[in-house]
Amino acid sequence: MLSADQRAEAADRLRDAERDRVPIPPLTSTWPDIDVVDAYEIQLLNIRRRGRPVLGHKVGLSSLVMQQMMGVDEPDYGHLLDDMALDERHSVPARKYCQPRVEVEVGFVLGADLPGAGCTEEDVLAATAALAPAIELIDSRIADWRIGLADTIADNASSAGFVLGPARVPPGAVDVRKIEATLRRNGEVVAEGRSDAVLGNPVTAVAWLARRVADFGVRLRAGNIVLPGSCTKAIDVRAGDRFQADFTGLGRVSLTFASTTSWGGVA
Numbered sequence: 001m002l003s004a005d006q007r008a009e010a011a012d013r014l015r016d017a018e019r020d021r022v023p024i025p026p027l028t029s030t031w032p033d034i035d036v037v038d039a040y041e042i043q044l045l046n047i048r049r050r051g052r053p054v055l056g057h058k059v060g061l062s063s064l065v066m067q068q069m070m071g072v073d074e075p076d077y078g079h080l081l082d083d084m085a086l087d088e089r090h091s092v093p094a095r096k097y098c099q100p101r102v103e104v105e106v107g108f109v110l111g112a113d114l115p116g117a118g119c120t121e122e123d124v125l126a127a128t129a130a131l132a133p134a135i136e137l138i139d140s141r142i143a144d145w146r147i148g149l150a151d152t153i154a155d156n157a158s159s160a161g162f163v164l165g166p167a168r169v170p171p172g173a174v175d176v177r178k179i180e181a182t183l184r185r186n187g188e189v190v191a192e193g194r195s196d197a198v199l200g201n202p203v204t205a206v207a208w209l210a211r212r213v214a215d216f217g218v219r220l221r222a223g224n225i226v227l228p229g230s231c232t233k234a235i236d237v238r239a240g241d242r243f244q245a246d247f248t249g250l251g252r253v254s255l256t257f258a259s260t261t262s263w264g265g266v267a
């Protein structure tokens, strides 16, 4: 467990790393005693200081492969703020990010508030207004993505942005466990997966999120967006890349990156 001063120092370092696009050494190296509660409190310090409206949340580490990689048996979460929302029609100013990657996700748009403690999959399905095709832009303010669990949690679950495609599909219109996703980079398939890679069912990830945020006094509300975790491995972004993700039953979402960077990428 860290002191209040150490948490504030960690939050400052992450904030500076994001602002200056200069990643820092892992917090887990600098402060080996950091724990998960410290990490969520550090995340919240930076979210509060940004002062932006919260549009929703992302769940990370919700696939078995990511959990095994991190040696954890439960997901984590981060905040989606209004200034993280990206637009399919405009290329992303890639210079804003340190070491960006994209992930393919089934987005949830809530039409009603969710309960906190005790939230079930049935509650999630009843409260979901629509599913949408989504790409999450992840980034790490920790050098070379050398993240432990506390590092990524403190760093807003390594989130940096997100974009939803145009479709809004009622959850009853598709089998949410069997949505096939294909990610193309500049026309070439670079990742494929299925929605049940996310905890067996992305709905399970949303129910987990509702219960977990309740530990920190937060409720998921009508209108919120939830990204439940990636159906595929994350793919590195190169300058000038155009990504298209196609989902059975949900259609397409795309994300294009500008061809100049500040991290040395080549147009």
Ligand SMILES: C[C@H](O)CC(=O)C(=O)O
Pocket: 059, 060, 061, 062, 063, 066, 103, 136, 138, 152, 157, 158, 228, 229, 230
């Ligand atoms: C490190 C990130 O949280 C990974 C992620 O977004 C995911 O597993 O999904």
